[in-house]
Amino acid sequence: MFCLDDCNLSENCCKLLASALSSTSSQLTDLDLSDNTLRDSGVKLLSDGLRSPQCKLKSLRLHKCKVQGGCCEALALALNTESTQLRVLDLSANVLQEEGVMALSLGLCGHHCKVDTLSYHSILIPQFLSPGLHTCYHFQLITCLPPSLVHTPTPSVYLLTRWTTCLLNQCKLGESCCAALASIFKSGSSQLKILDLSLNNLKDAGVALLVAGLTSPNCKLQILRLSWCGLTQKSCSYISSTLSTDFCQHCKLETLNLQKCCADIALVLNTNNAHLKELDLSGNDIEDLEVELLSNGIANPNCTLETLRLSLCSITVKGCSHVASALSSNPSHMRLLELSYNYLQDSGVNLISVQCINPLCKLEHLSVDHNEECYLKSTLKNSTDRCTFSVGVCCYVCDLQQ
Incomplete structure (x- = not known):
């Protein structure tokens, strides 16, 4: 692993890094360039190295590199190179703009693309990455979604069915989104295993809607986080009674993060079909x-x-x-x-x-x-x-x- 994060680097260093990645002796698999002012011009140069058959890089972190999207077409070409080994791409804390996200999505849709974890925060990415996500069931998108996306039952919310991990913590979500999320649990195409809703004001009414999806045979959820969601003992009762019933024998929930609710959780732990x-x-x-x-x-x-x-x-x-x-x-x-x-x-x-x-x-x-x-x-x-x-x-x- 080569960590160059926050080293006051600029786009001028990227040509040298690209040359190193293209070297026949290169063994570099993990490169962290976060918190450097690389800009689009720097990432374009870096992409030349990523396209090399000699490049063995599997993880590239470009968090907060002042990238604005002009490099996304070059980056997309690199992602879809036949020899690529890249699996983890971090573009968080950059503003790629609509054109950049669309260009990037083309690379993620490619037959040769091996990326399975993309970190990015944007209101645009759930809309434009849908084609790629539909062909890659194990794709993990770490993103902060806008409330409007989750509040809308169709069609955008069903993009979530193709993700295995969805982090929606501190997204200003309310109880109205929970019915749509429950419908995702019930969907036959749902691949969702990890859902973090912490720091959202879901309240008891929202949790009541949410747990209805946990009983579905199609529900694959393993980790559910609901910390700091304005819940009371009533929410814990909803969850524990749902997990304790025979109707929840298909529920695969293994990790639960809640607030004060020990009496109700104890009931869940006592049941024969508990997976917690x-x-x-x-x-x-x-x-x-x-x-x-x-x-x-x-x-x-x-x-x-x-x-x-x-x-x-x-x-x-x-x-x-x-x-x-x-x-x-x-x-x-x-x-x-x-x-x-x-x-x-x-x-x-x-x-x-x-x-x-x-x-x-x-x-x-x-x-x-x-x-x-x-x-x-x-x-x-x-x-x-x-x-x-x-x-x-x-x-x-x-x-x-x-």
Whole structure:
């Protein structure tokens, strides 16, 4: 990997880079030129190197390079070169204009194009990339869509059926978009596996519409993020009751990120048809009572949860005792437990870490506050070959804007 991001480079360096990519001795597979003033002229020169049969580049990152679209035709030709190996293209934080996006889409539609991940933020790209997306079912478009696109039931919203990953966080969406999204879950052509709706004001009414699509046999969704969506306990009840019914036996949801809802989530964990593998409740003031309800679900033999994140949840020693009890009752599935930045104290961490000695315990990663390091070292000394722990640094990445 060659990282030249934020190095005060200009378009003058691109001719040299193109020459390096064209060299018979070139082994470069990952090139990051983000935050440099390359402009269209620089990317045009770089595209000459991408077209070379000697080029082995698989990932090209051009985030915030002041590209305006004049280079897109040359870039499209490079993407559709028979020898191309490029799979990841990052053009985010650039303004390509309508002509640029249209030119780029032609390259993505080509038979030789191997790009499967495109990062770009634009109101235009969902409209003009539709031909390419219809021929590439595993295409991952990381983009910020405008509310108008998702609010419109037809035809533009059905472009989402061809994407495996759709990040719609902080897009000013409201509850009116949720019915259209539910229809995507039900679509026989839907390939959507990851949907992030965080930081949108969906409210309970929106979630009620959204969960109707989770019961469809066509629903392939595995990860659903609804953090900071103005939800209450009512939304959690909608989701848990839907996932707990026999009608949801086809649901493949494995990762759920919600706010305060432990009692309802526990019901889901208890069901025979639960597919939930990862649960993130970090940053919510759930406290010990909610942890007790959640732990009851984890202790159930039907629970197959592998990852539980409870960072910044105001959990105390009492909450630790509930989690420890759950681990002792059902130790065979949990692989990662995140408890950083809580009020655990030494005794609380000791309760958790003791469970790692259990031969049936499959816990591989335990993350806690920095001042409990001594207990982890002493307790885990007999099982360090299969369990790592993190102290001092929280593994959960917090968004400071939240």
